Amino acid sequence: MEIQISKTALNLFFITVLIVGCAKQESINNEYVMQIKNVGLREGVFVRRYKLTSDYGSHEIFTPEILKKFIREVLEPDYLFIQDAYDRGMHKESITQQKIKDYRINLLASSHPIIYEKMTIKKDELRDFYQKKSVKYDIDLVQTNSYNMADSIYKSMLGGKEIEHPKKEQPGFSFPQYLEYKDITFGEKLHPDLFPKLVKMKEGEISEPIYTAPIWTIVKLNKKVENKKLQAFEDMEKELLMQGQAIFRYEKQKQLIGELREKYQANVRTEFYQPLISAYTLGGGHGWIDKNKVNKSDLKSTFIQINTDKISLSKFISNFNQAKQFLPLPSLTENDLSHFVDDYTAQYLLYLDALEKGTDQNILIKDKLKNKEHKILLSKYLTEEISQKVVVSDDDARKHYDNNRDKWKAKYEDVAKTVKHDLRNKQLYEKKDDLTRKLRKNYKVRYNRSLLKEVSEQLTKEKKLNNKEVIKH
DSSP states (O other): OHHHHHHHHHHHHHHHHHHHHHHHHHOOOTTEEEEETTEEEEHHHHHHHHTTSHHHHTOSSOOHHHHHHHIIIIIHHHHHHHHHHHHTTGGGSHHHHHHHHHHHHHHHHHTOHHHHOOOOOOHHHHHHHHHGGGEEEEEEEEEESSHHHHHHHHHHHHTTOOOOOOOSSOOSSOSSEEEEEEEEOTTSSSOGGGHHHHTTOOTTOBOOOEEETTEEEEEEEEEEEEOTTOOOHHHHHHHHHHHHHHHHHHHHHHHHHHHHHHHHTOEEOGGGHHHHHHTEEEETTEEEEOGGGSOHHHHTSEEEEETTEEEEHHHHHHHHHHHTSSSOOSSOOHHHHHHHHHHHHHHHHHHHHHHHTTGGGSHHHHHHHHHHHHHHHHHHHIIIIIGGGOOOOHHHHHHHHHHTTTTOOSOHHHHHHHHHHHHHHHHHHHHHHHHHHHHHHHSOEEEOHHHHHHHHHHHHHHHHHHHHHHHHO
């Protein structure tokens, strides 16, 4: 009898372990509305995406079933691919890791608390700001993206050449840019770094090129007069507080970056400046630092060190080329390069400080970071597992043409490119569908029913409120 009881107890123990193990395996992260193995669709990511779709617009009342149907049909395939990408180790590849880190640096730096902090401006500081508004300025500006261009224009202006006034129809965005402002006061419209120079200038004076990240600016002061329309301080106090926020925040940010340079000991190996300048190349409307023109042994060397983080020369070149790809410099000087290095370092310092302040724990930031990581992996996966594996031969294209003669009235030779494109798209969709079916067999897709219920109720509530607002107006 005792043996029988022991066997029963043992069986119950194993059943309990099995149930607990299964429950643990089947659990879903409470932040996810849908999860595949370790990859999940975060609530915030889903809601923001869903609100941009026609499916959201077509419903007044939402249910978990409606949301689940949309996720399964539209989003689930991508998340299957993303999980497969992780299982294939794509996230461990150095280029992928660098893309993820670059995004993380940019996002955290641009989300630093100081950027959104509401400034406390003391009364005496505000009065000083008010006093600076007692003068009005008429100015011309010239803006360029390179120091050499700015310096050349500056010297021409000193020689008496008239500044070109802006044309109403200026095609595209190119440099130099010519702007004119009339009756502006301190703190309005201009980059904050221009005001300290402007207040000291005399009528007719032309400033040397001033770096106003990420461009160079030349100021010509045409007229400087008393601001007779300046209202009393008490009448303008609220307006001054609002306008002063940007100026005072900018100054505080500059001060913070200076302190962070000391704290994190940012160091740059300036001996690499000249080799980088010599390697700058122009061609086909593009400008870049050509790595092939830099000593190979130097590429792996540390160019910038911030705290314990090291940025190699090769990595810096990649960042520089990416930043300048749309508006290439006509030439690269030490002035341009050193300011770019300063800007790059400042951004990295803000990133480190934001990290220390826990900015990465903000829900919206976490959503953006994870979503970007997923997008990078998805793009890589679609390219390597689908796009690169679909190759359309001439024979395949001709068969497709013969089987679909109603689509094309012209000879095959005249529409061959269109036929190949059509067949390739068809095969891409087929391969994607086949792969989705295969992965659905390999992975279990879990839906968070309780969270979907909460989301559907919230969406319904918001829709009703929006509809009421529309009716009111």
